[in-house]
Amino acid sequence: MKEEKSPLLQAFQALTPVLNAAAQKELKALEELLATFQAPSISELKTELLKFKKTLQKERQKLGKTPEGFVARVVDFQNGVVPEIGEPDAVETLVADFGKASGPLVKAVAKKFDIALVDKNDVEAFERWLKTGVKPPTVEERLQAEIAPEIQAAVELRDQTRRELAPETIDQIMLVAERVKTAHKVPGLTLFMRGVDVVPTAKTAAALIKELRNFLEDYALNRFKATQIRESGEN
Numbered sequence: 001m002k003e004e005k006s007p008l009l010q011a012f013q014a015l016t017p018v019l020n021a022a023a024q025k026e027l028k029a030l031e032e033l034l035a036t037f038q039a040p041s042i043s044e045l046k047t048e049l050l051k052f053k054k055t056l057q058k059e060r061q062k063l064g065k066t067p068e069g070f071v072a073r074v075v076d077f078q079n080g081v082v083p084e085i086g087e088p089d090a091v092e093t094l095v096a097d098f099g100k101a102s103g104p105l106v107k108a109v110a111k112k113f114d115i116a117l118v119d120k121n122d123v124e125a126f127e128r129w130l131k132t133g134v135k136p137p138t139v140e141e142r143l144q145a146e147i148a149p150e151i152q153a154a155v156e157l158r159d160q161t162r163r164e165l166a167p168e169t170i171d172q173i174m175l176v177a178e179r180v181k182t183a184h185k186v187p188g189l190t191l192f193m194r195g196v197d198v199v200p201t202a203k204t205a206a207a208l209i210k211e212l213r214n215f216l217e218d219y220a221l222n223r224f225k226a227t228q229i230r231e232s233g234e235n
Contacts, residue, residue, distance in 0.1 A: 067108035151195030
């Protein structure tokens with residue numbers, strides 16, 4: 001059976017008349033805690049407080065895995081803020097949670113910190129950013145890097161001779177463009193065309209392919225005319 005009232009509290013209350021103001025304030029706070037947690041003794045108050053702390057830790061962990069909560073954890077980590085309940089986050093804990101994150105959480109982090117993160121598979125980029133502050137490349141920058149070899153191949157084909165741009169060379173360039181279209185759709189094809197000095201205006205992949213071929217055929221004709229003029233002048 002629980003005690004009706006803490007013996008220690010009773011002893012303190014008996015001394016109330018001789019306690020100074022600070023001690024009376026502390027005693028009042030203890031009385032309020034015992035009443036709030038409905039604990040008849042200080043030992044049981046300790047038990048209830050430990051339970052409450054554990055509950056708060058669980059709630060914080062649960063909240064910290066929501067988009068808003070995770071963003072707040074990252075902000076605290078960056079600012080060196082120590083939470084009132086639980087241990088402060090380390091890079092490892094934030095990275096581990098990001099690696100299991102939902103789409104909305106990743107989007108919230110990307111928006112809040114203006115960094116290019118697509119999904120939880122970008123965990124390495126997220127970790128590198130946490131450690132160094134260096135933002136990962138944007139989606140367009142990643143795409144640009146992926147198609148850079150294809151652009152280089154097309155430019156080399158186009159410029160392998162100044163005299164002409166043969167139909168078979170145009171066909172080879174178009175094969176490169178088809179590879180880009182298959183792998184990267186309209187965004188990749190658009191960047192590819194800009195890389196070979198074509199200003200894309202079409203909106204679909206098929207129309208962009210047609211636009212590129214038309215440009216190359218016009219380019220070939222202009223190069224041929226320029227060659228004829230140049231050679232006639234030399235003669």
